[in-house]
Amino acid sequence: MAEVSVRKIVKEYEHGVQAVKGIDLNIADHEFVVLVGPSGCGKSTTLRMIAGLEEITAGEIWIDGDVVNDVPPRDRDIAMVFQNYALYPHMSVFDNMAFGLKLRKFPKDEIKRRVDEAARILDIGPLLDRKPRALSGGQRQRVAMGRAIVRNPKVFLFDEPLSNLDAKLRVQMRTEIKKVHQTVRTTTVYVTHDQIEAMTLADRVVVMNGGVIEQVGTPNDLYHHPTSRFVAGFIGSPAMNFLPCRVQDGANGGLAVRLTDAITVPVPPSRADRYGAFKNKEMVLGLRPEHLFEHHEQGKPGWMRVDLPVDVVEPMGMETMVHFFVDGAPVCARVDPATHAEPGELMPLTADLNQMHLMEPDTGKVV
Numbered sequence: 001m002a003e004v005s006v007r008k009i010v011k012e013y014e015h016g017v018q019a020v021k022g023i024d025l026n027i028a029d030h031e032f033v034v035l036v037g038p039s040g041c042g043k044s045t046t047l048r049m050i051a052g053l054e055e056i057t058a059g060e061i062w063i064d065g066d067v068v069n070d071v072p073p074r075d076r077d078i079a080m081v082f083q084n085y086a087l088y089p090h091m092s093v094f095d096n097m098a099f100g101l102k103l104r105k106f107p108k109d110e111i112k113r114r115v116d117e118a119a120r121i122l123d124i125g126p127l128l129d130r131k132p133r134a135l136s137g138g139q140r141q142r143v144a145m146g147r148a149i150v151r152n153p154k155v156f157l158f159d160e161p162l163s164n165l166d167a168k169l170r171v172q173m174r175t176e177i178k179k180v181h182q183t184v185r186t187t188t189v190y191v192t193h194d195q196i197e198a199m200t201l202a203d204r205v206v207v208m209n210g211g212v213i214e215q216v217g218t219p220n221d222l223y224h225h226p227t228s229r230f231v232a233g234f235i236g237s238p239a240m241n242f243l244p245c246r247v248q249d250g251a252n253g254g255l256a257v258r259l260t261d262a263i264t265v266p267v268p269p270s271r272a273d274r275y276g277a278f279k280n281k282e283m284v285l286g287l288r289p290e291h292l293f294e295h296h297e298q299g300k301p302g303w304m305r306v307d308l309p310v311d312v313v314e315p316m317g318m319e320t321m322v323h324f325f326v327d328g329a330p331v332c333a334r335v336d337p338a339t340h341a342e343p344g345e346l347m348p349l350t351a352d353l354n355q356m357h358l359m360e361p362d363t364g365k366v367v
Helices: 043-051 093-103 108-122 137-149 167-184 195-201 219-224 229-234 269-276
Strands: 004-012 018-027 032-036 058-063 078-081 155-159 187-192 204-209 212-217 241-249 255-258 264-266 282-287 292-294 303-309 312-315 320-326 329-335 346-352 357-359
Touching: 004 043, 018 043, 018 212, 032 043, 032 195, 043 058, 043 078, 043 155, 043 187, 043 204, 078 137, 093 108, 093 137, 108 137, 108 167, 137 167, 167 195, 187 195, 195 219, 204 219, 204 229, 212 219, 212 229, 229 282, 229 357, 241 329, 241 357, 255 269, 264 303, 303 320
Parallel strands: 032 187, 032 204, 078 155, 155 187, 292 329
Antiparallel strands: 004 018, 004 058, 204 212, 241 255, 241 282, 255 264, 282 357, 292 346, 303 346, 312 320, 320 329
16 A cells, blocks of 8 residues: 655646646545546546656656656556456456466466455456456456456556446446445545546545646535635536625625625625625625525525526426526526426525635635
8 A cells, every 4th residue: 555646747748738737636545536627637647647657747756655757657566447448358357357467477376366355345256257248348347446456556546437337337336446445445546527426436536627736625625615616616416506796785784695686695694704805896606506495484594585487497306406597697406306396487495595605706716
């Protein structure tokens, strides 16, 4: 097991194009860290530099206390799982998993012990004699994981390993990967563009955008305390609602946020001091769909009723998404599946303003 430390690493391609722009990241021993972000943000490039598959333009990568910039991939004691499985089609599952150990001249009994143990962990023992063509996509991905596990490396690297699987299998394999990490406890760096994968798997999530790190934190930290509009909008599904607003004086000496000429909402007292510095300024209000729900007569402090005309209703079984427009800005509410909302009708909602976020429109910084 090992710590991984990325220090001021830069990856620059031709014509001065920087894919990674001097990022710093420390990954603790046994930690499961997920790099997440949109296509082109630099997450896969960062992973490939840790693996030694991409040359570093500047900076240092440390694994287990040693700088590995000039160490070839085979000598870094890492194991990588790719999205395309990369199995040998002419070999059995056992031979695919054992191949790396055979190259390293491990004794036959040790190879069998390691393969059998990995197969037990991944529940693929009955498949050891099969060829890859006789396996499903999920089974092939388990074999690819098993090939990494038998090596007992210092670090596991996963490069979007579930992107080729269907939705149901992705959910199942997420659970399998988490169970494997709880069992094996190897330091793991995992890349995905799927924020749900990131939130469900990670000890810590690294949100990347445009070659830089926007925020690092636990899934709960990123969900409840985003530091930028990008993170607030990227984490959570459906995405956070963003509404232009103006901070102004409210009733009884308090503070309020005006959304439209007809809608002004009070700022909870717990946030008044923080938001007071932005009085009379144009800002952006952020509120997640789950914090906008059917109106309840028995309200709580910080809850406020707002009535909005329904635009679209999306039943999803366990919940229903209702879409509105507020002064031209799209708004989504997450409501009970038994709702009787109909397009064109005025729907009474409750906004939980204790969960609101206020952002600077120019910088996107959450204040």
